Amino acid sequence: xxxxxxxxxxxxxxxxxxxxxxxxxxxxATGLDEPRMQQIxxxxxxxxxxxVTARDDRRARxxxxxxxxxxxxxxxxxxxxxxxxxxxxxxxxxxxxxxxxEIALETTVDADGRVTAGFTSVDPVxxxxxxxxGRRLLGILNLxxxxxxxxxxxxxxxxxxxxxxxxxxxxxxxxxxxFDPATLRALMDxxxxxxxxxxxxxxxxxxxxxxxxNLFPVGDITEDPATGSAAxxxxxxxxxxxxxxxPFSFTVRQGRHVGRPSELRVDVPAGGGVRVSGTATPLEx
Numbered sequence: 001x002x003x004x005x006x007x008x009x010x011x012x013x014x015x016x017x018x019x020x021x022x023x024x025x026x027x028x029a030t031g032l033d034e035p036r037m038q039q040i041x042x043x044x045x046x047x048x049x050x051x052v053t054a055r056d057d058r059r060a061r062x063x064x065x066x067x068x069x070x071x072x073x074x075x076x077x078x079x080x081x082x083x084x085x086x087x088x089x090x091x092x093x094x095x096x097x098x099x100x101x102e103i104a105l106e107t108t109v110d111a112d113g114r115v116t117a118g119f120t121s122v123d124p125v126x127x128x129x130x131x132x133x134g135r136r137l138l139g140i141l142n143l144x145x146x147x148x149x150x151x152x153x154x155x156x157x158x159x160x161x162x163x164x165x166x167x168x169x170x171x172x173x174x175x176x177x178x179f180d181p182a183t184l185r186a187l188m189d190x191x192x193x194x195x196x197x198x199x200x201x202x203x204x205x206x207x208x209x210x211x212x213x214n215l216f217p218v219g220d221i222t223e224d225p226a227t228g229s230a231a232x233x234x235x236x237x238x239x240x241x242x243x244x245x246x247p248f249s250f251t252v253r254q255g256r257h258v259g260r261p262s263e264l265r266v267d268v269p270a271g272g273g274v275r276v277s278g279t280a281t282p283l284e285x
Contacts, residue, residue: 005029007040007049008084009283012076012262013226015253019261021226022283023077024049025084029063034070041065047216047224050077059095060085067219071194073100073160075119075228075264075276082107082117083280091115100160104273118265118277119228121159124236129154129164133191137164140184141199141215147173151205155241159232159274161195163214167202174201174211175257181217188217198230205242210234212254225255226262228276235266235274246270 005026014020024044029037029051041049045067054061062081064074082094086107096103101122108116129137134154138144143166148154152167168174177199184197196214212234214227224230231252238244246268255262267275 005032005040007044008080010080010084010280011283012079012083012280013228013254013264013278014281015255015261015263018259019225019255020281021076021224021255021260021262022046023074023080023280025077025081026051027081027084027088029053037063038065038070042067042219045219045221047218047221048074048077050074050081052081058089058093059097062096062098064098067221069194070099071161073098073103073122073195073229075160075230075232076226078103078105078119079117079228079276079278080280082119083115086115086117098160103160114279116277116279118275120275121229121232121236121273123272124157124159124233124240124274126237126241127156127158129156133187136187137166137197140187141166141177141179143168143173143177147177149201152200152202152242155237157233157237157241159236160229161233162193163195163198163230163233164193165234165237166197166199168199169201171201171211174199174213179215181222184215185217196224196227196230198227198234200234205238205244206248207250209251209253212252213257214254223258225258225260226264226278227254228264228278231264231266231276232274235268235276239268244268
């Protein structure tokens with residue numbers, strides 16, 4: 001029987017104690033095949049687990065698995081992996097080769113010894129959301145067209161994973177909408193949305209803070225507490241689809257609806273990939 005590898009259990013993007021998104025990290029997965037990695041991710045039941053399958057100095061090949069399937073990229077598990085590597089080998093740059101493409105990272109340590117990591121996404125792409133698919137999605141979320149923020153139109157945004165973007169005008173509807181996880185999962189699988197469905201609310205398109213709920217029905221999970229790829233996709237959407245003048249920065253607040261408050265820092269340059277940064281701390285379990 002294959003021995004169980006060393007697994008780190010980390011919380012990424014925590015805004016306060018008890019917040020953040022849990023991730024498993026296996027820093028040496030060179031001896032694991034795909035079924036074994038999937039089984040570990042399923043057993044852990046975290047939104048994603050990252051596996052470092054090859055190393056060349058400060059360059060790593062990384063694969064990501066949810067409890068149900070491999071995903072091309074995962075932002076919070078990327079941050080967790082980068083923090084773990086920086087703590088083991090010292091801060092500085094890293095490069096991750098992922099199924100979504102090459103991801104550049106920078107890690108730093110503050111005076112208290114806390115490591116912060118930031119990744120720059122692959123070049124983002126914006127696309128229209130098919131009107132019929134949009135109608136089906138709103139129906140599943142029990143939202144009407146009148147609930148939407150007309151300043152932030154329905155669209156799809158890719159920055160490692162493709163995320164549909166649904167902007168809700170009122171904070172009350174943002175907080176109160178609900179959905180059937182199985183029905184949403186079926187639509188996501190049909191459309192090839194490997195990441196999350198991103199529902200957001202903000203005072204304006206130029207806001208410094210965006211509230212986000214990232215819907216991710218898999219196993220016992222319904223909402224993701226913190227979603228780095230979605231935060232990068234949101235930054236690209238605001239720049240390339242909505243027309244917000246870059247460079248700009250904002251904070252994504254997420255996770256309070258599932259009891260894990262999280263914060264993600266997003267820095268959007270004039271062009272190219274979007275930077276998302278945060279911390280990761282050990283998960284008490």
